[in-house]
Amino acid sequence: MAMQDGAAVLLPALPLLGALLLFLFDACGVKSPRTALIALVSTAFSFFLGLFVLWEVIASGPLLLRLPVTLPGLAGGPLWGVDRLSAIMVLLVTGVSTVVQAYSLRYLLGEPDYGRFFGLVAAETSVLVMLVTSRNLLLIFVFWQLMSLGLYLLMAHNRRRRNAVDTAGKTFLVHRAGDMFMLAGILIAKESFHTLDLDRIAEILKNTPEAVSQGTLSALVLCLFVGCMAKSAQFPFHFWLPDTMETPTPVSALMHAGIVNAGGYLMNRTSILFAHSPLSMHLVFAVGFLTALFGSSTMLTQSDVKRKLGFSTMGQMGYMTMECGLGAFSLAVFHLIAHGIFKATLFLESGTAIAIARKDPAIPRRMAEEPATPEGFHLSRGLPVALVTLVLPLVIVLGAHQLADIHLSREEGTVVFLFFSWVTVSQVTISLTRARLFDSFAAAIPWTAVLVLFVYGYIGAAHKFNLFLYPDPATRALYFSSGGVGWVMFTPIVLLITFVIVAGWVVAFFRGVRGRQILPSWILSRQEALYLFFLNRGSVEHLFLHRVVEPVDRLLWRLRELFDGKERA
């Protein structure tokens, strides 16, 4: 076995070995906290090996390996291997896991089952690494299941907390519901392609795309997508995610930074299937859009910090799914890596932030303490504000696209991202500064410089990542064309979005800067209802309980009466 192959084998093997050793120590009654270092060190080694493997993959192409066993019904083709996507994901998984374990060393010190927790995290890391390096749909499903199991055990780690165990059960149940769809998708794939080897499926689709009908392909892709929806908390499978706050903070960090990304990863791994089913791509976009809108809006209404972060994750996952629906699969990976890192940081910091807030009576600051809007702010000064918060972001984003050589006229998806970037930059500018800096152009220059650096850096990096992950231009073109709806339909959408953005800016400007409400009363009168709707998370769970679970329960008892008689039942 070559050295790079050996390193690839060690990627999942090291954390697994660490986990097994910890379980063994735990069973033998060795309770020293130092044993936790075994898991940490083995995972960290795996991370560094991941760097080496990434280097090798870039230099000499994917590493394909055969498993020492043959699974029933599976023959031929490598089941397992590391390509660019796998290598990147391995780095994310092992990196986040290492940080989480290092944080937990002190955070969980003195907790019961201390060693077992580290063993579980290391085992879950190993499973995640195996998941992202599997190249066969059935093997992916096997590790997909094991990941759900590992998450359940981690979430229910503190068995004395009833809520934690209940939430873990609910999460497991939702994931399992998605898994059933995924299994159905795999069965359709087996029936249609007579293989579950993803490379072979890609080959079939490339050479004979008409081998499978659009209807079958759409059914397959949508089944796989439902599996991704459950794992990535997409609407309406989202309700498990914000309820997982009873789990230890390190588990939340691992979950929000690693495990929820599994859906995005699977969409990327099976992107060739998605790309051949434009209808599914549009549906993926719609689900992502709905999730992003719902998650972000609900986040604004929540008062619990961790729950806010939970809904923020949901919104980000929705955004990631939208990217996949537009054909920007690589951007989704870029996004999930960025999101994974910043969300892990936020979760690990949240405990400290809450502790500080509890001790410091000045936190949270009252509205009265905030500086008032500068006096003498006249309409004549609205022009620079408009330029800096609305026009300048658009110019910067367009310039960044130009510099990165991204052609807006060729791909509809890039136009959509341009709009999102525009809205994001504009919103960040308004909300961070409240336009106070911009009553003169001189004051706006430093902020503009920051924006230019940030936007050019992000868009440039995302574009380079796209070229790195999918170097074949034909593949990239296929993805984007599949996510497009045609310019005839797209142009009105662009105009509508432009109108919404400008109108939104006008409302925000008058409300935030001028202190005036310009929305019509019929919209304002519905604000409270809308707020309550999002505060109650759309009442999805309530509806599910009362409209589905309870009637089904009644039906089951009726059936039982049939078998046992009314008295005995």
Add this chain to the structure above:
Amino acid sequence: MRTAFPLSILPFLALPLLSPLLRTLFSSGRRRAVATVLPVGLFLLWLLGRILSFPVPSFFMVGGLSREGLLLSLCLGVVLIPLLLVQTEKTGSSKDGRRPGVWLPCLLLSAGSAAFLENEVSGILAGGGLLGLFLLSGAGFLGGAYPGAYRNAFLLRILAGSIFLLALSFKGALLSTPAGGALLLAALLLFFPAPLSRRSERVVAPEFLQLDMLFFLCLPPLLVFDLLRVWPSLAFPDTTLLEGGVLGWGLLGLVRAKTAHYVSEVADGLSSAGMGAMVAGLLTGSAAGREGGLFLAVLLPQASLLGGLVLSALIARFRVRTVAGLSGAGAMIAPLRLAFLLAAFQGMSLPVVGGLLGEWRLIEGIFEQSPALGVGVLIGLFLTFALALASLRRYFSSVPPPLSRGDREVVKGLWPGELWAFGAASFFLLVTDLAGTLGWFGGARL
């Protein structure tokens, strides 16, 4: 399947009967345990040797024995060993060999193996019918030892199933007609632990619960698989409707699990759902369906045994068998958690412990024939998972029942024999899953 029953194996079939005899010769715990388990262990080794003598995993016969029949017998023996290990806890006495907990299972192993190793169609049916009658007499015996153990409706059900099978074995020509096929299926459905009315409710003696579990929870999947070996010879051009019916029957079993008052009802419902899927897979007649069916047939009894052993240990301590009464009881006994986790994970068909690949093969076979039925199996899998998860949470994560300090000390303790039994059952379950994952339960590869 046309080879006569090889009489040369009869001495081996008698091996398990030595267990109750040898047991009486020793009084100390460890020696008695070895003496009880040794004959059954030797019998299992003989079976394993015969299985390994097959050149490749296949459905063919060697030396007049079918591989499937040998695997079914091996599974029955594997289920028996943990039960015998639990029995060694009982104090030795001159009447020790007469304990039904020892001789009844050993007799069942010999009789069951004889039935499973039969290869003639009429012989298989007759063997199944006689095994049914044996179960009935066992139930009668237990009913005598533990008054009110079984309800009459249940005993009549088993009787009817046995008579149907015996009638079919005598009137072999019937089998080639739709009426004969329907009769066979009706007989099989009568042996399902659920959804028909529950069999017992009052007795809480551990020995009774263990035997009841062996007879009416662990044996039915093996018996039903054995009987369905004759299916390819039946004249049914399209089996989709039958498969749907059997699957639906299995799913109805889940109604009992969901609305259970007694813990044994939960196990009955989950096992029936698995049996429904197993039968549907076998009826497809495909290699994948058959391999998956065999995988399930050998896993279901072992998972039921493991779960049942845990529950009978809890019942022995808390003296109740209601779901509400045992809520949170498992949390007080740490080693039970692992055993029950394994059993529950099997019910959830999770990889490594749950025969996931067996179920994959089964669904593959069914889906190939009818995607709609495949969807039915997927729904069943999900519901089974949900119920297994609910059980796991109820027994191990709920608030434990209130106990005095003294009682708590008694409840926390676990007998060495129980530990051995849990260990053996868990080990066999994991090994079975590994064997199935490596493709030992079928010959077809794609």
